[in-house]
Amino acid sequence: MPFPAGKLKNKIALINALSKVLIIALAVFIIPWLVNRVSIREMDKQLISKLDTVYSLVEQYGVDEFINLGGGYQAFGSYNILKEEYISIEKADEKVLYEEIDYSKRKIEGEILDYRVISATIESGGTYYLIEIGKSITSIVRFEKQFRKFTFYFLLVLVGITILIDLFVTQQLLRPFGRIIEKLKRSDHPKNFDYTPVGTSTTDFRYLEENIHGLMRKIETAFNDERDYISNISHELLTPISIIRTKLDNFVNSTKLTDDEMIKIIESKVTLGRLTRLVRTLLLMSRIENEEYLLTDTVDLNELLGQIGVDFTEHFEQKELQFSLSQPDRKTGIRGNSELLHILFFNLVNNAIKYTPEGGWIAINQVFRDGSAIVEVSDNGVGISEENLPKIFSRFKKFQEGENNFGLGLALVKKIADYHHFGIEVFSKPGMGSRFVITIGKPEE
């Protein structure tokens, strides 16, 4: 059955309430109806026994005692004072013998009343007489109305009480389940894993919790293994690089080399430098994936971007690039990891420099939009084609042939932005430059 999404607790409460409303509806209509049926049946019994009495009276005294067609009484009729019952004997129109019980309206002294009437015909001396005994059902109808009202209120109170009890009981029963859910919500990272049992006598919940704990332990072990592995790998890679590096340094220092030989060694060092940065960058990315960086620094965005601008002064000068930085007067404190934030904007600007030809411009715009701090890094460089736009944040993609480029710079930018829950968007057209928009969110006060 399709159910709207929602908490188990609420769903159970909803089902309970609905089923109870259904019960009320049924009870309010069916019970009075049943009562009515029973009363009528009881009344019919009485009517039949009364008819029997009349039969025996007629047999005993003769019908003439009540009705005399030739003489004084054309018909016999008797009511009690409150018109609850009546009996009548008169000449029948048809000469058929029958007995039946039915509802009937009677107008008595200008008043229309509902009766249950038993009618029967008897034959006496060739003449047919009709006997009717009626009993007023007004009281029953009234009783039914009253009863229905009463049942309704009674059930309403009853349902109210049971709903409250249900809510309380399900709440109590589901409390451990709620705690397990809370625990899962907090378990976004192995460092937040909590293995304290929630304490429940419900075996299903206990089983669920034990299984979750089992899975959490597996994740934690895998996480720790992975972290050790990365740390070891990086150590294993960086140490040999380090040895080659020092050997080359020593070689340059202690040997008489021609300039050509020196240039070759320096070229090797440059290549080794690329390898080093590659290993370091991959290591950094894995560390971010492992959430090893705390997002607890408060960084002054104005200062950070100002510093990035200063850092690149010589780059701009070298490529004759116009650089502009526009910032609000208001100090913008953002929460995150200061080292990673620096790398994020550093790489964005470095990327802009890389793809902007000499004489171009690069701009950093720091603005507030809808209460959110936003940084735009734009340039009028080569731009990115539409087909390449979705790929620019992937690792090892590069779009300019012959560049010494592993394409990790922007992948790292994306990774850091995601880690900080920043939005990142790119707008670009080939030949028209690119604009990277980082949506940081509400700044700290």
Next chain:
Amino acid sequence: MRILIIEDEKSLAEEIASFLRNEQYQCDLSFTGRDASEKLAVNPYDFVLLDIGLPDYNGLNLIPEAKRFNSEAYFIVITARGELDDKIKGFNSGADDYLAKPFSLLELHSRLQAITRRKFGHASSVIRFGDFALDINKLQLTWQETPVNLTKKEYDLLSYLVLNKGRVLDRLQLVEHIWGSFYEDDFDSNYIEVHIKNIRKKLAEFDPVNRIKTVRGLGYKFEII
């Protein structure tokens, strides 16, 4: 100057030692934490070069231990993890400086020199060339008592060249010196030219002698004339 190199990678340790001996340092080598711990207890050292990734010891635990016997020693921590957490841990545990693997031997040399000069008082912390005085302590350059207005990066580059005077420093070494480790696999080091040009221009305002030589295809060299 006596220096203890604690590094489990023998070939790296020996390479560093060979360079430093050439620079007239007296070098001891330890390949294990246990051995280092013994050496630190019996010998006085001016410098300890410590790789924290030792197989038998948490390298950082060695520092407080060693400081009991070598309270004057200056600790430079080397790490292959190269990230901030370790850096902070390193400084909290008493490390004085920090180098990420792989590092340039000239970078190590300039740091040792700067520390040595600071250690031996005011006079030796000032390096003179012509009428210029480069103060390692105050991070300042003056010409006949007039301060020369250098940016922080310009000062860093100049002092790095000066401390390694007579040696060719390539662009990569210079970039690493002023930026530290950075995370961009493709980084243009040509802009160093601009830095050098700006430094030369600022120095030339006081003294026309060009002491920063361009060594074509290789890098730059500072000559004390």
